[in-house]
Amino acid sequence: MSAVITVKSLAKAYRYAKRRGGFFEAFSPEHVTVEAVAGVDFEVGKGERVAIIGPNGAGKSTTLKMLSGILEPSSGEATVLGLTPWKQRKALAYRIGVVFGQRSQLWGELPARESFALLRHIYDQEAAPFAKRLGELTERFALAELLDQPVHRMSLGQRMRCEITASLLHGPNLLFLDEPTIGLDVTAKAAIRDFIREHARDHGQTVLLTSHDTRDIELVCDRVIVVNQGRIVVDQPTDQLRRRFLGRKIITFQSAGQGVSLNLPGVTRRASEAHATILEVDTRLTRVEQVIAAALADGGIEDVTIEDPPMEEVIAEIYASTHAA
């Protein structure tokens, strides 16, 4: 598999002035250097779908910015599609698609159709292939009803479908996705994940994704790079990582009376509140539906919430295990 992304000893340190108290100290600020990315190495092959995960401040967005060309590294090398991103930003822009979950690339007051029309000219696309691609994406994403609606009147889920469409209209070889499902409801998240996975598979597109949502990683990516404090601590296929670290669920039972008490293998009780019992379930030993069925049989359940363990816990576990190793 040929490498689409090659990263060697890539590092980024930020230097900022630390404020100190006092009038005269304001004129001689103390400078602090923070190492956001501390010399990472990895390769991504053509058609691979790779997630970069890690807690806040781990360096994943910084890495993504350097690879997309909008941030210069302090040291190290990287090539993306044969180009050095921060030196050939404009040439690279024609070949990559980028979605920032928390930032819009569309024009709020205008209908999506007009934003797409402007993007055609921004990416120098011929009218006919562009129209064909837009038609396909409109059908796949059920956008027909939305095209003439101003973007600012769309729901977050509708807007995100338009954002992803906008990032694909010029037919990029590589897609960078920074938190693409942030803030979306369950249905919208599922639609986005299905689309990204299927589109990438059908078009042989390479995807590099960052997310805090483990479902994004499990359902979209076939490989996971875990970063912590600017360093790669794990780089392995998703299946292996899931077996090692993501095989746990947190189930919260709300009940009017006393808490739920279950005696099942792999089910442990976490610190709980008065009418809420929080259980941690090792899904390799007991399936989630078995736990819920047992709790319902116990009676008195009013509500159930199923969550992944917080990413910080997963990362902490990974980090602890890598240290132990």
Added chain:
Amino acid sequence: MRRDLTAAAVALRIGAGQAMAGWTVLAGRCLFYVLIMTVLSALWDKVAAEPARGAISLPAGGLVLYVLATEWITLALPAVHMKFEDDIRSGGLEPHLLRPKFYLLQSLAQSLGGTLVRLAVLGVTAVVWLAMTGRQGPPAGAYPYLFVLGVLAVTVGMLLYAVAGLCAFWTRRILPVQLVIQKLMFLLGGLFAPITLYPDWLRKLAEATPFAAHLYWAGVQALAPSGAMFLTAAAWQVLWIVLLSLLCLVLWRAGLAKVLREGGV
């Protein structure tokens, strides 16, 4: 280059579309234009009726046409400085940097598109206001001059605000810079009265500034149109458009280098 200009032309059209889509805001500007002209025309009518009291002589017929032109330009201006400040401070610049076209050119073209729509609608409002109040407008031959100078004047104003907006790369908040530029537009640009009323040394100084290119030259053309005056005015305006464009380019390049190096402001 041709493709860059094509993309800029599309951005200009989109900017015009945005201004028309926000027709309520546009209507509000027109209403404010009528209101402010009603007040200022009353003031200048009174001053013109009692010329002996002033130490300076005013043009015949007062200054209503002058103020009508300067307010026409002022109210058509875009808030491009706020867009730049917002994009630079919020990180909203990033999606634009990931595109192959020049953000500065695209943004200015989009702003100019909206500005031209406002200029046209406010121009019609001015003509209607003149007709409704029974005032005599500029001679018919002055309108083409005014149209050209008006377009150049808003371009100068937009570029002045763009300079203020690009300062956000270093100052984060641009309000102090914006206020200075705005007040100089009023004072050295001659928003309410022509700079010919100033002492000679101050008039000469003001005439050579971008602020006069923004307001004074178009205003004075409404008052006393002439071909020679038009050419002088257009020359000053084009000169300042070139110089301010270069200044914007320098600020943009320095600011972009900072963002690429430091990852934000």
